[in-house]
Amino acid sequence: MPFPEMLHSLWRESGLPQLLNMLPPWLALDERQLVFMLATPVFIGxxxxxxFKIRHDPxxxxGAESLRNFMLGAGYQTTELLFAGLIAFPVYALAYHYRLLDIQLTIWTGALLWLLTDLCFYWMHRSSHRVRWLWAAHVTHHSSQRMNFSTAMRQNATNIFxxxxxxxxxxxxxxxxxxWIGICYALSLVYQFFIHTTLVGRLHPAIEYVFNTPNHHRVHHGRNPAYIDTNYGGVFIIFDRLFGTFAQERADQPIEYGIVRQPESNGLLASWLHEYRDMFRDVSRRGPLKQRLRHLWMPPEWQRELPDSERDTRDRSQP
Known part of the structure; x- marks a missing residue:
């Protein structure tokens, strides 16, 4: 029996499909969510x-921040569970209904899907740094000033929206x-959990050239000018090399973690919503509607010209 068919047979015989069918249709517990659920105990361990290796270095x-990080991750998983079936799944079903090809799962098509999923992740991740609407959700992940495995769990509950x-x-x-798209995506995120650490140094040059490693991802989390908006890859770093967004850690610039403007509060709601507040505050300022709406899709640092009175108000409100 081919390996994909064997997996499908095991899936049917496990009884999990029947369990999923018993759930309300709006409760989108799917294979992707199951991957996350199975991986969570591993993440905690x-x-x-x-x-225990680094607890003596603040x-x-x-500890308190790490607990908040896992709570932020739980909020993210909760909204994904409750709303993915209402928002995302119908769109995927519609696209698949009108698919261009009938692609059967084999080792080769599976490898191709894995690569294409990472390419999609690259552009999604890059856009999440350069489009403010997407950055408003992604900023939560970057606002920690520490880099450890709990940082990987630091996610925004609004991602699905x-x-x-x-x-x-x-x-x-x-x-x-x-x-299978969902499974590839979930396994990619599982991989990415393990690159959020300072305990692993540089790996073999061949690995560092092809894969996203802790060394590369630490650079991505840096707020140093030389590191901002680099190393967007998920599993692979080759797309950053191909599209000109790759950066190496520099000996003369130790990595400073966090974002350029740290939020005023570390609470859960503030971590999720502070950039939305700032974005919509900028949209609400007086000016032509087209210019005001540009705050939604322009890069996070973009600001439009304002009347002197409005500019003074904005300057006083900046942290």
Whole structure:
């Protein structure tokens, strides 16, 4: 029996499909969510191991912040669970209904899907740094000033509403089954959990050239001018090399973690919503409607020219 068919047979025999069918249709517990659920105990165990390694250095880990990070991750998973079936799944189903090809899962098509999923992740991630509407959700992940495994769990509960998942819809339109797209995406995020650490140095040059590693991802989380908006890759770093967004850590610039303007509060709601507040505050300022709406899709640092009275008000409100 071919390996994909064997996996499908095991999936049917596990009884999980029947369990999923018993759930309300709006409760979107799918294979992707199951991957996250199965991986979560591993994440907690790995973080516990790391914590005991670095707990004496407050620059690397803070217990209270780490707990908040896992709570932020739980909020993200909750909204995904409740709303993905209402928002994202119908779009994927529609795209797959009108698919261009009927692609059967084999080792080769699976490898191709894995690569294409990472390409989609690259452009989604890059857009999440350069489009303010998407950055308003992604900023939560970057606002920690520490780098450890709990930082990977630091996610925004509004992600499902921001539309980043639309970057993967073309894969369904091409002809890849949305179930396998979701599994590839989930396994990619599992991989990315393990690159959020300071305990792993540089790996073999061949690995560093092809894959996204802890070394590359630490650079991505830096707020140093030389590191901002670099190393967007998920599993692979080759797309950053191809599209000119790759950066190496520099000996003369130790990495400073966080964002350029740190939020005023570390609370859960502030971590999720502070950039939305700032974005809509900018949109609400007087001016032509077209210029005001540009705050939604321009880069986070973009600001339009304002009347003197409005500019003075904005300057006083900046942290």
């Amino acid at each position: 790995v973080f516990a191991w790391e914590y 620059r690397l880990v803070d 921001n539309g980043g998942w639309l970057f993967y819809v073309p894969l369904a339109l091409i002809g890849f089954n949305p179930v």
